[in-house]
Amino acid sequence: xxxxxxxxxxxxxxxxxxxxxxxxxxxxxxxxxxxxxxxxxxxxxxxxxxxxxxxxxxxxxxxxxxxxxxxxxxxxxxxxxxxxxxxxxxxxxxxxxxxxxxxxxxxxxxxxxxxxxxxxxxxxxxxxxxxxxxxxxxxxxxxxxxxxxxxxxxxxxxxxxxxxxxxxxxxxxxxxxxxxxxxxxxxxxxxxxxxxxxxxxxxxxxxxxxxxxxxxxxxxxxxxxxxxxxxxxxxxxxxxxxxxxxxxxxxxxxxxxxxxxxxxxxxxxxxxxxxxxxxxxxxxxxxxxxxxxxxxxxxxxxxxxxxxxxxxxxxxxxxxxxxxxxxxxxxxxxxxxxxxxxxxxxxxxxxxxxxxxx
Numbered sequence: 065x066x067x068x069x070x071x072x073x074x075x076x077x078x079x080x081x082x083x084x085x086x087x088x089x090x091x092x093x094x095x096x097x098x099x100x101x102x103x104x105x106x107x108x109x110x111x112x113x114x115x116x117x118x119x120x121x122x123x124x125x126x127x128x129x130x131x132x133x134x135x136x137x138x139x140x141x142x143x144x145x146x147x148x149x150x151x152x153x154x155x156x157x158x159x160x161x162x163x164x165x166x167x168x169x170x171x172x173x174x175x176x177x178x179x180x181x182x183x184x185x186x187x188x189x190x191x192x193x194x195x196x197x198x199x200x201x202x203x204x205x206x207x208x209x210x211x212x213x214x215x216x217x218x219x220x221x222x223x224x225x226x227x228x229x230x231x232x233x234x235x236x237x238x239x240x241x242x243x244x245x246x247x248x249x250x251x252x253x254x255x256x257x258x259x260x261x262x263x264x265x266x267x268x269x270x271x272x273x274x275x276x277x278x279x280x281x282x283x284x285x286x287x288x289x290x291x292x293x294x295x296x297x298x299x300x301x302x303x304x305x306x307x308x309x310x311x312x313x314x315x316x317x318x319x320x321x322x323x324x325x326x327x328x329x330x331x332x333x334x335x336x337x338x339x340x341x342x343x344x345x346x347x348x349x350x351x352x353x354x355x356x357x358x359x360x361x362x363x364x365x366x367x368x369x370x371x372x373x374x375x376x377x378x379x380x381x382x383x384x385x386x387x388x389x390x391x392x393x394x395x396x397x398x399x400x401x402x403x404x405x406x407x408x409x410x411x412x413x414x415x416x417x418x419x420x421x422x
């Protein structure tokens with residue numbers, strides 16, 4: 065472990081020197097990337113310093129105890145040895161977690177797509193509830209959300225809503241929200257008080273940069289049409305909405321949120337690029353899943369991952385068998401506890417895989 069930590073220390077020192085160089089500061093993109101790397105490496109470098117210090121304390125204490133010439137120093141050394149020895153295993157586990165290679169996708173922004181499933185109007189209302197839950201959560205994290213496209217339900221909510229989330233480590237936090245979300249409750253339209261089950265599908269796509277996915281615009285059909293829904297006087301009169309169809313794959317992306325045709329085209333292109341990128345990522349995730357029996361999926365849109373039971377005030381995540389009996393606050397965006405537990409299970413699995421390295 066010390067050898068790996070020494071490599072981290074060398075890179076940390078290198079990055080520390082680079083970020084103060086005038087030519088690096090002038091290159092804003094490179095400077096931002098190096099600052100993020102500096103932040104990640106500093107946490108590990110600090111742990112490395114603590115680890116080296118504890119190993120030194122253990123060696124020193126053992127020497128004093130072995131000498132035994134000064135009873136008072138020997139007693140102090142025994143206390144120091146006990147304290148350092150009890151901290152060492154805990155610190156080693158912390159370092160192992162930190163040394164697990166991060167998924168390079170985790171730092172990306174995302175496109176979140178929520179679609180009403182089975183359940184008619186109630187499914188659309190539930191899709192709207194999920195949209196509100198996620199936007200509230202993002203707001204609490206200081207992330208910015210922006211609607212790309214929406215198709216409102218006839219009784220409220222959305223048949224489909226697509227929104228962009230930008231911030232720090234967004235994909236790494238939200239990727240496990242992908243899948244089928246199921247709700248059990250009495251719909252407002254139900255006259256006899258019966259509980260109905262409805263569903264909505266959530267997709268979380270890492271936002272792809274141009275260098276991630278190259279799109280030949282000769283393979284893309286572009287259609288312009290009038291926006292629908294709220295949006296001002298230009299709605300239904302100006303063909304500002306844009307629909308892009310990727311002919312080789314049949315993937316379609318559209319945007320009608322902006323008044324500008326050009327901005328809508330840019331947003332639709334971002335969605336299309338992310339969907340193409342997600343197709344390739346899904347293939348890789350399937351290959352990775354074949355190598356291990358992970359109970360936490362981060363992309364299977366057909367997997368039923370969570371149930372929201374209103375009569376019992378309970379949220380159940382089926383992947384980790386976790387129940388939270390605080391449904392109102394959960395639906396108001398207080399979902400961090402569930403996300404933390406899912407990430408913990410996933411990280412534990414990764415640690416088992418990497419254990420032979422240490």
